[in-house]
Amino acid sequence: MGIREQSGYDVRLDWGGEGVAALGRECAVLVVVDVLSFSTTTDLVVGRGGRVLPVRWRDERGIAHARAAGAVIAGEGAFTLRPSSVTEIPPGTLLALPSPNGATLCDAAAATGAHVLAGCLRNASAVAAKALELGGPVGLIAAGERWGVDIFGGGETFGPLRPCVEDQMGAGAIAAALAGLGAKLSPEAALAARSVDVGALASCVSGRELTEAGHGGDVALASRRDVSDAAPMRIEGVLA
Numbered sequence: 001m002g003i004r005e006q007s008g009y010d011v012r013l014d015w016g017g018e019g020v021a022a023l024g025r026e027c028a029v030l031v032v033v034d035v036l037s038f039s040t041t042t043d044l045v046v047g048r049g050g051r052v053l054p055v056r057w058r059d060e061r062g063i064a065h066a067r068a069a070g071a072v073i074a075g076e077g078a079f080t081l082r083p084s085s086v087t088e089i090p091p092g093t094l095l096a097l098p099s100p101n102g103a104t105l106c107d108a109a110a111a112t113g114a115h116v117l118a119g120c121l122r123n124a125s126a127v128a129a130k131a132l133e134l135g136g137p138v139g140l141i142a143a144g145e146r147w148g149v150d151i152f153g154g155g156e157t158f159g160p161l162r163p164c165v166e167d168q169m170g171a172g173a174i175a176a177a178l179a180g181l182g183a184k185l186s187p188e189a190a191l192a193a194r195s196v197d198v199g200a201l202a203s204c205v206s207g208r209e210l211t212e213a214g215h216g217g218d219v220a221l222a223s224r225r226d227v228s229d230a231a232p233m234r235i236e237g238v239l240a
Contacts, residue, residue, distance in 0.1 A: 023139030024112025038102025049091030054103030066096030128177035
């Protein structure tokens with residue numbers, strides 16, 4: 001076992017694109033956790049019988065890809081990346097969801113050959129059960145944020161990783177559910193499992209940013225734990 005590996009454990013945890021690269025060499029399943037907001041919005045869409053096309057950037061390339069797939073593009077109508085915008089999305093909708101964090105990591109994770117799931121607090125137990133059904137080891141990817149990234153500018157340069165409380169808690173909730181199913185957690189995953197405090201979501205940096213921008217309802221939706229049976233899985237480029 002290399003000093004930087006988490007070999008020997010059923011469940012492992014790492015961060016961002018670097019974490020995908022590390023765990024993609026070890027894990028049969030990768031779970032992307034971007035609680036505010038890609039994974040939460042994806043859970044709500046899939047829970048209503050819709051599908052999500054992850055799109056890295058909302059630029060000409062991303063829009064062309066979405067239109068070629070026949071998808072409704074988030075941001076061009078009633079639906080956006082905000083969870084509250086999709087609570088009444090019609091069943092059967094294919095929603096193209098631009099996100100430089102969650103969507104980008106889903107594509108990177110798929111490139112490793114692993115099964116890819118999108119997890120959050122809402123669907124932690126459902127995703128854990130699906131991950132074990134697919135076989136292990138299971139790698140939990142806490143998305144985090146990137147300092148200095150222009151989300152809407154379509155730039156290619158990523159700033160340094162900013163680990164986020166909400167993604168550690170989301171990954172931790174899934175880790176805890178996996179432990180409850182008998183899986184052996186790495187120290188990294190076990191620490192995240194002990195960190196889950198959904199009440200802290202509203203007061204963490206990301207939660208405060210959204211609330212102060214008038215989006216407290218999105219934080220409330222993301223804070224609900226194990227209220228969904230959806231386990232969005234990437235199949236032919238689409239989460240369903």
